[in-house]
Amino acid sequence: MDKNQKLQLKVLMKTRINQLNALLKVSSTDAEQLQAYVSEAEALKSNLLWLETGKAGLCFKCGCDIKFSLLVAYPERRSCEKCDDYGEVSLSTGSK
Numbered sequence: 001m002d003k004n005q006k007l008q009l010k011v012l013m014k015t016r017i018n019q020l021n022a023l024l025k026v027s028s029t030d031a032e033q034l035q036a037y038v039s040e041a042e043a044l045k046s047n048l049l050w051l052e053t054g055k056a057g058l059c060f061k062c063g064c065d066i067k068f069s070l071l072v073a074y075p076e077r078r079s080c081e082k083c084d085d086y087g088e089v090s091l092s093t094g095s096k
């Protein structure tokens with residue numbers, strides 16, 4: 001990941017954190033949704049710190065480069081496509 005990409009992601013993350021902070025001030029939001037906002041904001045804050053380290057942009061599981069486009073779409077994520085274990089699992093219906 002180069003400097004400009006890092007900068008782009010930082011701006012993206014900060015913007016999203018501000019959005020979440022604004023959403024958290026809306027008292028009509030239900031508790032479950034609030035919790036989701038809080039955990040997303042926390043993930044983003046820790047990813048902001050992650051961008052400052054030597055492991056910026058590297059998957060926490062396998063250590064390969066996470067696609068930049070993926071990070072732009074999901075700035076809160078910390079794993080690559082291969083190691084992404086959420087999504088597909090929840091789609092399966094009826095466990096046997």
Ligand SMILES: [Zn+2]
Pocket residue numbers: 059060061062063064079080081082083
């Ligand atoms: Zn990985």
